[in-house]
Amino acid sequence: MTTTRTFSFDHRPLVPFAHDYAHGDSEPLHQHDCAQLLHSLSGVVRVETASGYWVVPPGRGVWLPAGTQHALRITGAVAARTLFIDPLARADLPATCQIVQISPLLRELIVAAFSLAERYAPGSRDERVYELILDEIRVMQALPFGLPEPQSGVLRSLCEQIRRDPAQPWSSAQAAHLTSMSERTLNRHFQQQTQLSYGEWVRRARLMEALVRLAQRQSVLRVALDLGYGSHSAFTAMFRRVMGIAPSDYFRDDEH
Numbered sequence: 001m002t003t004t005r006t007f008s009f010d011h012r013p014l015v016p017f018a019h020d021y022a023h024g025d026s027e028p029l030h031q032h033d034c035a036q037l038l039h040s041l042s043g044v045v046r047v048e049t050a051s052g053y054w055v056v057p058p059g060r061g062v063w064l065p066a067g068t069q070h071a072l073r074i075t076g077a078v079a080a081r082t083l084f085i086d087p088l089a090r091a092d093l094p095a096t097c098q099i100v101q102i103s104p105l106l107r108e109l110i111v112a113a114f115s116l117a118e119r120y121a122p123g124s125r126d127e128r129v130y131e132l133i134l135d136e137i138r139v140m141q142a143l144p145f146g147l148p149e150p151q152s153g154v155l156r157s158l159c160e161q162i163r164r165d166p167a168q169p170w171s172s173a174q175a176a177h178l179t180s181m182s183e184r185t186l187n188r189h190f191q192q193q194t195q196l197s198y199g200e201w202v203r204r205a206r207l208m209e210a211l212v213r214l215a216q217r218q219s220v221l222r223v224a225l226d227l228g229y230g231s232h233s234a235f236t237a238m239f240r241r242v243m244g245i246a247p248s249d250y251f252r253d254d255e256h
Contacts, residue, residue, distance in 0.1 A: 002069050003030040012120070013089035013130055016113040017082045021045075027072040035085040035093055036064040037137060039102050039110055043076030044215040046208075047097070052148040052194075054099055055208040057243075058215075058251070060143060061102045063094050070097075076215040076251075081110050083133070090134050099145035106136040144242065145211070147204050150193035154179050162202060166209050167228040170202050207242060210235075220247045 007015050021043070029048075038045065038061055045056040047064070048071045056062045064070060066087040085093070094100075102110075112129055120126035150156055158179055162170055175198060176183045190198040206227045213223045224235030239247045 003028075004033060005030055006033045007084045009034075009086045010118055012116070012118055013134060014083050014085040014113065016110065016116075017084060018114070019080050019082070021072075021074040021078040021080065023074060023076050025072075025074040025078075029069055029071045031067055031069045032064070032084065033066060035066045035087050036068075037083045037085065037100075038062050038064070039081045039083075039107070041079040041081060043074065043078035044212055045078055045080070046073040046075070046212065047071070048073070049097055050149070051097065052146055053208065054097060054146045055211050056099060057145065057211050059102065060145070061100045061140075063098050063100050063137075063140065065093075065095060065097065068097055075212050083110060083113060083137075085134075085137070090138065092138055093134075094137075094140070097146070098142045100140040101143055102140075103136065106133070106140070109133045109136060144204060145208060147201070147208055148194040148196065150190065152189065152193065155189060155193065159201070159205075162205055163209070166206050167226055169228065172198050203238070207239070210239065210247070214247055214251050217251070223247070 009015060023043070038056065040056045040058055040060065042058050044058070045062065047054040047056065047062050049068060054062055087093070109129065109132060113133060116126045116129055120130075150159065158175055161178070162168075168174075172183045172186060176186045179186060181189070187198050190196060190201055194201055196204065210223050210227055213226070214220070220236065221232045224232050227235070229235040229238070236246055236248075239245075239250070243250060
């Protein structure tokens with residue numbers, strides 16, 4: 001049974017909430033009656049929903065629309081700063097679960113939210129800051145750290161095998177054989193059900209697993225080999241292309 005957690009907004013459009021998690025913590029499946037922006041300052045948060053898996057690296061955030069059932073798994077020490085947002089605050093808030101870039105301005109606004117008054121006069125500074133936070137949420141950039149789950153049982157079973165053993169080559173020919181499909185049919189179904197090609201889904205699965213393992217302070221070489229990359233340099237090139245920074249630097253003091 002899914003628990004629904006409710007928030008009282010009174011006269012303000014959002015409620016800030018700070019919580020620190022220890023490595024290995026988790027939260028069971030639950031949902032909120034409001035939208036949620038969870039910003040991770042350190043560590044990695046894995047968010048599991050019925051539609052897929054989402055990994056929140058440090059410095060990024062996850063957006064969860066109101067009513068999204070989700071569970072959390074924590075890797076490393078996570079300092080989470082969350083905004084619970086009245087779904088009626090704006091008509092054009094993001095409609096889907098997504099990992100998002102937290103701009104420097106939004107990061108400072110999240111900090112500022114903790115000092116805002118719950119009740120404020122129209123036209124006051126507090127009202128303008130609240131409204132600016134909502135403006136910044138509307139223009140957040142979505143990041144490719146989500147792993148959409150296909151609907152068909154056959155493809156779900158395949159995806160589970162890939163997540164359990166990411167070091168395997170997992171060529172489209174191998175996957176097609178396991179699912180009794182042609183490669184063209186396999187790619188078409190993946191594109192239709194996840195909006196990703198099969199190859200991109202596998203690359204994302206490996207990247208998300210890499211983020212979790214790097215947060216556990218595993219060596220870059222070990223992560224590269226465990227995820228099927230032939231060398232440290234091949235893995236580093238992939239990671240730098242997607243993340244914009246080398247894996248050896250990404251979790252250094254969780255500054256990024």
